[in-house]
Amino acid sequence: MLVLDKLTTHYGSSQALFGVDLRLEAGQVATLLGRNGMGKTTTINSIMGIVKPSGGSITFDGQELVGQASFKTANLGLGLVPEGRQIFPNLTMMENLIATASNHLGHPDPWTVEKVFALFPELETRISSMGNLLSGGEQQMLAIGRALMTNPKLLILDEATEGLAPLVRQKIWHALSEIAAQGMSILVVDKNLKDLLRIADRHFVIQRGRVEWQGSSAELEANDEVRQKYLGF
Amino acid sequence: MTRRSWLTLAVMALLAVLPPVFYLTGNPYYLDLATRLAILAIAAVSLNLILGYGGLVSFGHAAFVGLGAYAVGIPAHHWLYGGLDFLATTSGLVQIPLAVAVCALFALVTGAICLRTKGVYFIMITMAFAQMIYYLIVSIEEYGGDDGLVIDTRSELPVVNLDNPLHLFGLSYVALVVAMLLVRMIVRSRFGMVLQGAKGNPERMVTLGFNVYAYRLTAYVISGAMSGFAGALLGNFTTFISPEMMDWSRSGELMFMVILGGAATTLGPVLGAIVFIVAEEALSSFTIYWHLPFGLMLMAVVLFARGGLMGMLRGRGEDRE
Amino acid sequence: MDFSLLIIQALNGVQLGLLLFLVASGLTLVFGILDFVNLAHGSLYMMGAFICASLTFLFGSFVLAVLVALPLTGVLGFLVERFVARPLYDRDHLDQVLGTFGLILVLDTLAHLIWGPAGIAVPLPGWLQGQIAMSETLVIPTFRLVIIGAGLGAAAGLFWLVNHTRLGMLIRAGASNRTMVSALGIDIQTLFALVFALGAMLAGLAGMLIAPITEASIGMGNNIIITAFVVIIVGGIGSMKGAFIAALMIGLIDTMGRSFLDDLFKLFMSSDAAENSAPAVSAMLIYIIMALVLSLRPQGLFPPRTR
Amino acid sequence: MSVVLDIAGLNKSFGGIKATDDLNLSVEAGELHAVIGPNGAGKTTLISQLCGTQTPDSGRIRFKGRDITGMKPYARAHLGITRSFQITSLILEMSVIDNIALAVQARDGHSFRFIRAARKIAPLRREAMALLQRVGLADKAELPTGALSHGEHRHMEIAIALGAQADLMLLDEPMAGLGIEESAEMVTLLRDLKGKHSILLIEHDMDAVFALADRISVLVYGHIIATGTPDEIRSNDAVQHAYLGEE
Amino acid sequence: ETVKIGFVTTLTTGAAVIGKDMQNSVNLAVEHLGGKAGNLDLEVIFADDGFAPETGKQATDKLVKQDNVDFVAGYIWSHVLLASRKSALDAGKFLISANAGPSQIAGKLCNENFFSTSWQNDQTPMAMGEVLNRQGVKSLYVMAPNYAAGKDMVSGVERTFKGEIVGKDLTKWGADAQLDFSAELAKAKASGADGLFVFYPGAAGGAFMKQYDQAGLKDMLPLYSVFTVDALSLPKLQAANLTGVLGSRTTQEWDPTLDNAANKKFVADYKAKYGAYPSYYGAQSYDAIMLIASAVAKVGNTTDKDALRAALKAADFDSVRGNFKFGTNNFPVENFYLREAVVDADGVWTTKVVETVFEDHIDSYAADCKM
Numbered sequence A: 001m002l003v004l005d006k007l008t009t010h011y012g013s014s015q016a017l018f019g020v021d022l023r024l025e026a027g028q029v030a031t032l033l034g035r036n037g038m039g040k041t042t043t044i045n046s047i048m049g050i051v052k053p054s055g056g057s058i059t060f061d062g063q064e065l066v067g068q069a070s071f072k073t074a075n076l077g078l079g080l081v082p083e084g085r086q087i088f089p090n091l092t093m094m095e096n097l098i099a100t101a102s103n104h105l106g107h108p109d110p111w112t113v114e115k116v117f118a119l120f121p122e123l124e125t126r127i128s129s130m131g132n133l134l135s136g137g138e139q140q141m142l143a144i145g146r147a148l149m150t151n152p153k154l155l156i157l158d159e160a161t162e163g164l165a166p167l168v169r170q171k172i173w174h175a176l177s178e179i180a181a182q183g184m185s186i187l188v189v190d191k192n193l194k195d196l197l198r199i200a201d202r203h204f205v206i207q208r209g210r211v212e213w214q215g216s217s218a219e220l221e222a223n224d225e226v227r228q229k230y231l232g233f
Numbered sequence B: 001m002t003r004r005s006w007l008t009l010a011v012m013a014l015l016a017v018l019p020p021v022f023y024l025t026g027n028p029y030y031l032d033l034a035t036r037l038a039i040l041a042i043a044a045v046s047l048n049l050i051l052g053y054g055g056l057v058s059f060g061h062a063a064f065v066g067l068g069a070y071a072v073g074i075p076a077h078h079w080l081y082g083g084l085d086f087l088a089t090t091s092g093l094v095q096i097p098l099a100v101a102v103c104a105l106f107a108l109v110t111g112a113i114c115l116r117t118k119g120v121y122f123i124m125i126t127m128a129f130a131q132m133i134y135y136l137i138v139s140i141e142e143y144g145g146d147d148g149l150v151i152d153t154r155s156e157l158p159v160v161n162l163d164n165p166l167h168l169f170g171l172s173y174v175a176l177v178v179a180m181l182l183v184r185m186i187v188r189s190r191f192g193m194v195l196q197g198a199k200g201n202p203e204r205m206v207t208l209g210f211n212v213y214a215y216r217l218t219a220y221v222i223s224g225a226m227s228g229f230a231g232a233l234l235g236n237f238t239t240f241i242s243p244e245m246m247d248w249s250r251s252g253e254l255m256f257m258v259i260l261g262g263a264a265t266t267l268g269p270v271l272g273a274i275v276f277i278v279a280e281e282a283l284s285s286f287t288i289y290w291h292l293p294f295g296l297m298l299m300a301v302v303l304f305a306r307g308g309l310m311g312m313l314r315g316r317g318e319d320r321e
Numbered sequence C: 001m002d003f004s005l006l007i008i009q010a011l012n013g014v015q016l017g018l019l020l021f022l023v024a025s026g027l028t029l030v031f032g033i034l035d036f037v038n039l040a041h042g043s044l045y046m047m048g049a050f051i052c053a054s055l056t057f058l059f060g061s062f063v064l065a066v067l068v069a070l071p072l073t074g075v076l077g078f079l080v081e082r083f084v085a086r087p088l089y090d091r092d093h094l095d096q097v098l099g100t101f102g103l104i105l106v107l108d109t110l111a112h113l114i115w116g117p118a119g120i121a122v123p124l125p126g127w128l129q130g131q132i133a134m135s136e137t138l139v140i141p142t143f144r145l146v147i148i149g150a151g152l153g154a155a156a157g158l159f160w161l162v163n164h165t166r167l168g169m170l171i172r173a174g175a176s177n178r179t180m181v182s183a184l185g186i187d188i189q190t191l192f193a194l195v196f197a198l199g200a201m202l203a204g205l206a207g208m209l210i211a212p213i214t215e216a217s218i219g220m221g222n223n224i225i226i227t228a229f230v231v232i233i234v235g236g237i238g239s240m241k242g243a244f245i246a247a248l249m250i251g252l253i254d255t256m257g258r259s260f261l262d263d264l265f266k267l268f269m270s271s272d273a274a275e276n277s278a279p280a281v282s283a284m285l286i287y288i289i290m291a292l293v294l295s296l297r298p299q300g301l302f303p304p305r306t307r
Numbered sequence D: 001m002s003v004v005l006d007i008a009g010l011n012k013s014f015g016g017i018k019a020t021d022d023l024n025l026s027v028e029a030g031e032l033h034a035v036i037g038p039n040g041a042g043k044t045t046l047i048s049q050l051c052g053t054q055t056p057d058s059g060r061i062r063f064k065g066r067d068i069t070g071m072k073p074y075a076r077a078h079l080g081i082t083r084s085f086q087i088t089s090l091i092l093e094m095s096v097i098d099n100i101a102l103a104v105q106a107r108d109g110h111s112f113r114f115i116r117a118a119r120k121i122a123p124l125r126r127e128a129m130a131l132l133q134r135v136g137l138a139d140k141a142e143l144p145t146g147a148l149s150h151g152e153h154r155h156m157e158i159a160i161a162l163g164a165q166a167d168l169m170l171l172d173e174p175m176a177g178l179g180i181e182e183s184a185e186m187v188t189l190l191r192d193l194k195g196k197h198s199i200l201l202i203e204h205d206m207d208a209v210f211a212l213a214d215r216i217s218v219l220v221y222g223h224i225i226a227t228g229t230p231d232e233i234r235s236n237d238a239v240q241h242a243y244l245g246e247e
Numbered sequence E: 001e002t003v004k005i006g007f008v009t010t011l012t013t014g015a016a017v018i019g020k021d022m023q024n025s026v027n028l029a030v031e032h033l034g035g036k037a038g039n040l041d042l043e044v045i046f047a048d049d050g051f052a053p054e055t056g057k058q059a060t061d062k063l064v065k066q067d068n069v070d071f072v073a074g075y076i077w078s079h080v081l082l083a084s085r086k087s088a089l090d091a092g093k094f095l096i097s098a099n100a101g102p103s104q105i106a107g108k109l110c111n112e113n114f115f116s117t118s119w120q121n122d123q124t125p126m127a128m129g130e131v132l133n134r135q136g137v138k139s140l141y142v143m144a145p146n147y148a149a150g151k152d153m154v155s156g157v158e159r160t161f162k163g164e165i166v167g168k169d170l171t172k173w174g175a176d177a178q179l180d181f182s183a184e185l186a187k188a189k190a191s192g193a194d195g196l197f198v199f200y201p202g203a204a205g206g207a208f209m210k211q212y213d214q215a216g217l218k219d220m221l222p223l224y225s226v227f228t229v230d231a232l233s234l235p236k237l238q239a240a241n242l243t244g245v246l247g248s249r250t251t252q253e254w255d256p257t258l259d260n261a262a263n264k265k266f267v268a269d270y271k272a273k274y275g276a277y278p279s280y281y282g283a284q285s286y287d288a289i290m291l292i293a294s295a296v297a298k299v300g301n302t303t304d305k306d307a308l309r310a311a312l313k314a315a316d317f318d319s320v321r322g323n324f325k326f327g328t329n330n331f332p333v334e335n336f337y338l339r340e341a342v343v344d345a346d347g348v349w350t351t352k353v354v355e356t357v358f359e360d361h362i363d364s365y366a367a368d369c370k371m
């Protein structure tokens, strides 16, 4: 479904990605793992067209994404929960949800505000709060809801549960598994490896702008060396 | 030394040598041009302290220049026409400190109010105060209203004779160099670091324990006083002082010099002043429609040269100052 | 003080206020919402006036001219967005100020080259030319009422657009975080271009409406742009409601100041002193208001709920 | 042990929302006191009131015996209170080391010093560099802060908090955004600090909280429902229900 | 050898209409002279003051120091002239104002090398005050921009007008000048005055006239203006068919209908060449060139300053005003006429002389001039 081939990206004159290769099948839940500053966010932003790759290719359902305007990429069915939440501060919580909502691909059972509230009841009482006044955790929930409202085929979450209380975290993992079960693919960055091992099918470990290792949860659990070397425990 | 320091030295050396050479070879007009340029560059350098390094975009800086000029003009006016004997003098040793003091005071009072606001609100409130001063002076008939003040006499100073164009240029040039060094010293000092930090993230600076407001106000007063000094020179240069000197479009021009040359750099404002004035002079002698190419030039610089001319000239790997 | 004069002056103030609103609303859209400082907004106002003036003579009808000139100024706004504004969205305000100042010089000089320095007086059709007598002493030029109507109509439309449509939400969202709006599947570039064109049309409309009263002249935009900035600052940048209320407030205070300040001053100073100081103070009035408002409320009267 | 921070009857509401509701809390000298609670419980709001960027509606805050309730933020910083931000708040245009150096500079009196170049003041630089070394960013010292990744920014936040050498450190989710290894390093670092400084820690990473805290307070809807040792809190039913879930 | 004349006027901004008219007239004068002043070639260098004193002063400096002209002429605006005066006179050049006439230069600051081919600011409104007396106007409403010349105009009319001034508005001027006069016109109407006196030069004049017309005040509040209804505003007003302006009264020292040979030639050739009536700005500029040329022709060179000065003072040239002579302060001693806006035989809107108000009028500051 999503294929990255020798993807390279530069920030000005400094290179951040040195040829990322990655392959994600439909319906899979995959993770990007790696220490701070290794290029996870850069990979994701390159896929979304937020930063412009300097080489390589990205295809989604056979369509080339490199060079594509970011909104066109999104309309092909990619939904993003960005690092740092990026809630629209001057819109109310409700407006944040509906402003960019769409159902381009004609999902038969599209996401609605009600479904999001069922997932995150905490949000419902804050409908008319301005985005920037929400607490950190509330913003994170909203960011996930907002991405779901675009009814994507592939949901990408960067630091999916940063700042969320343990209870909410559990709920999100649960929800993600459920969503995946309904056929949505998911690419997630997070640091709660325990949880990720449980829900993900495939893991990609990024080290200095390259995918150094990939494999299933079972393989990763079994492979102490990789964990030591790239993840640090 | 970096490429940039060499450039600064070269430009300043040219600015010191060329105008007198023009003057002595029978082109006195270009000396005048250079004097005006140096004076405006002082104002631009002082504006750069708060605009470039402090992130405080003052859109009323011409008011300081104008006030400085009136601080020279009003004593001279009374000396010529009588009235207010305690003020009447032609001594530069009174007029120039007066200009600096008046502007510092004006900066202190208006800055105390303006600095409560941020961003574009700050831009506009500084302009509002400048406009108030503008209309105030326009309404004082004693000082010529909008016709302005004609002073037939320049400030009397020891050593230099301002009626001699070479002396006037020399004084302006030296003042410019001093102003540049002063600003450079300030921005590199601990005070300057706080000022620049507050530009990037005032909230963080406050939680670190810096009273951002007080630091900004201090910078604002320093900058205003320096511009007042430039105004005193300008009054002497033109021997004619008009409220038009503090019109908002003049403040705009000072801003443009800073941005054009490159904000938050030592040479930037001077380079901006040079390009601005030389382009104005050169283009306007071709056609009365010179605003068209001039406007296109401004747009081109903005669109294609990030960080102004200094940004364009910045060598690879050389960081900002 | 004469009561009907007071009413006439109030209406004059409202009319000035609404005209200011037309200019300020476009400015606040582009500035408050696209976060782009467009000093050349006033030049679009001027271009609107000149285009409409030329077309009035071409068609022989002011109304027809306005109808054709409106989309033309929209197209002009579109071009300005494409070639000047768009490359500058990511830059800081200062670059935008410098770039659009350059644009002012270009547009003013172009207007000088195309239409000459003289300016054009725009004739009104007979039915707009006259006055309406509301009572014996209350007589108002018809056209001023037309301006009031147009201003109110535009205000209502804008208010609805920005606050009650999804387009409005997107525009506001785009103002705070363009990248994110785009990453969520919205073609923000086209959206911004449309908003910019809308702003240009509003400014152009104001120019068209003022041209029959003053005239189309070079530099007319530079006179109004400062006042329009004062309006949106006093109202709170990006707030349509703020722009509306501040425009009316400034229109009224300015008009009332011009009409009654000298009488007011005569109450407590000599009539000579009053006659001298009243015009000076009334010229300063809008700046005094702005400084006062900002020293009490540093974000204007109606700060947008966040920034 | 002496009480460093003492909060009594603090209230703060936003419109209808009570973000802080009759809150009482004290932090003792050298203690690491963790505050946990669901999202939106009012933890960040509490910190903002402590460092002075928000004013409480009512209540009293004492620091080292002194009432600081109405004091300006910069004055509190001088008394020895520092905070780190939940959403990183750095000076992106400045280099990494300048950011840290400013924190060090803030500590030694006022900065109305115009003559000497700040970058030439060796003690400032040296200390800033040492701090960067401590959080593992020494090799990025001269880069512009904007060019660092999210996690690296979090490290800088900590370095700044350290640089201020405050008596009371208010840390708002310092582990957020850190990688697995980096989180572990942070725990070591904080363990090191505790005892020397009083720390009020807000964190959703329960492994870290339970490993570090001397005492834990649980904040729900602006109100503290329980305070105790880690073990007491872990076994508290109400806390389990409101916050921890089936860990 | 050539005679170099620097001519400073406004060529950009809206006020360039005036500058254009002056430039046209200067070019016509040079053409009429065959490009020669006596044996010497005439060269005119035009410079733009951008409607701003500092720019005007710079332009003057450049003409004097770089182009090394023999005469500096032109100047529409008082403040530009005041700012530039020192630059020209200190360099020993002759300075000839073709329009601006601030009181300082007529009085205390008068100079032997300064000459005016126009008037002192107060004279035209003083003539208007006299007209108002003659027409039996008892109460007057006054409007003018709030700047030095505006105030001069008001005090000028106050000096001679014997009735009562029932209201006065000084409106905002400058970069953001006020052009909408609804409030003031409403007040003027409510004041019940017999007449309305205004001074709105340049673009503001057109704006004012339109609103006066739209407010329907023509019959209620007759208009008496100075420097407002002229050959520059009338064509625009005619294009917009604002008939309210016809019949309004204005005073001036010159009119296209003045009956002398020089004027007939000037007006006819100007109309033929530029397709419109010249304005008094043009007439004064034409005279300025003719004055300079007559002096240079008489002396035969540009180096003998004393001889040139005497020749200038003698003013031996065919002025479009008929007789031309200077007073002690080098301002003209001249007639002032009452003019009315009318439609000419070809249907073009213009002015014609109704009566002579002052004969050989001397301005009130001449006495202050120690020369």
Ligand SMILES: Nc1ncnc2c1ncn2[C@@H]1O[C@H](COP(=O)(O)OP(=O)(O)OP(=O)(O)O)[C@@H](O)[C@H]1O
Pocket (backbone or CB within 6 Å): A011, A014, A016, A034, A035, A036, A037, A038, A039, A040, A041, A042, A043, A083, D146, D147, D148, D149, D150, D151, D152, D177, D179
């Ligand atoms: N805007 C930028 N300009 C220059 N360099 C950048 C920029 N953003 C990131 N980098 C550099 O690129 C590298 C990869 O950054 P990236 O944000 O992709 O890391 P990450 O794996 O997402 O890390 P984290 O877990 O900390 O979020 C880092 O070394 C960072 O310093």
Ligand SMILES: Nc1ncnc2c1ncn2[C@@H]1O[C@H](COP(=O)(O)OP(=O)(O)OP(=O)(O)O)[C@@H](O)[C@H]1O
Pocket (backbone or CB within 6 Å): A126, A129, A133, A134, A135, A136, A137, A138, A163, D014, D015, D017, D019, D037, D038, D039, D040, D041, D042, D043, D044, D045, D046, D086
């Ligand atoms: N300035 C404000 N105006 C209105 N509501 C606010 C404001 N600041 C915070 N709130 C609300 O107050 C509540 C408490 O917010 P706070 O940020 O303190 O939560 P928190 O405990 O830090 O949560 P998290 O763990 O998610 O960061 C939230 O519901 C938030 O929406």
Ligand SMILES: [Mg+2]
Pocket (backbone or CB within 6 Å): A040, A041, A042, A083, A158, D149, D150, D151
């Ligand atoms: Mg990242």
Ligand SMILES: [Mg+2]
Pocket (backbone or CB within 6 Å): A135, A136, A137, D043, D044, D045, D086
């Ligand atoms: Mg929080």
